[in-house]
Amino acid sequence: MMKKLLALLVVLFGLVALVGCAGGGTTTNQANDVIDTLEEDGYVLETRDEDSREYYQANMVNTKYGLDVDVTELYVGYVNGNERWVEIVVLKNSTQATEFYDELMLEATSGRFVVKLESVVIITFSEATANLFTSKS
Incomplete structure (x- = not known):
């Protein structure tokens, strides 16, 4: 009986780990799709380092809007010779992205x-940039 219970726990733990890994890939894939779309449109994108991401999460998201969300990736981009700018904020999950988006x-x-888009929030002052994603939102 004890061996069956232990085996069941091991199997359940394995399934939980697999589901957790699959969920993380979706966020990364969505962010990669956004980055690809922007680069195809002429954007040069920069990944913010961990210190910048943590500062942004603490001061520009959580404190500013009274949220408790996790920014997992942060990018800033621009189009050379044009006044187009974008900020890509990747949050832990779609629920957190919705909270930030709503604020x-x-x-x-x-x-x-x-x-x-799912767990990704795109911020821009360019209607042309926003329109790149309107059919995807």
Whole structure:
């Protein structure tokens, strides 16, 4: 009886680990799709380092909007010779991205476009950039 219980626990732990790994890939894949789309449109993107990401999470997201979310990746991009700028914020999951997106939409900054794709939030002041994702949101 004890061996069966132990075997069942090992199998359940393995399934939980597999599900957790699969979920992480979806976030990364979505971020990669966004990056690919922007680069195809002429954007040069920079990945922010861990210190920058943690500062952004603490000060530009959680404290500013009263949230408790996890920014897992952060990118900033621009198009050379053009006034197009974008910020890509990848959150832990879609629920956290929705919380951040909702706060940004309540803020209603003039001229800013915000797009949410699963766990990725895209912030820009370029309508052309936002339109790259309108059919995907």
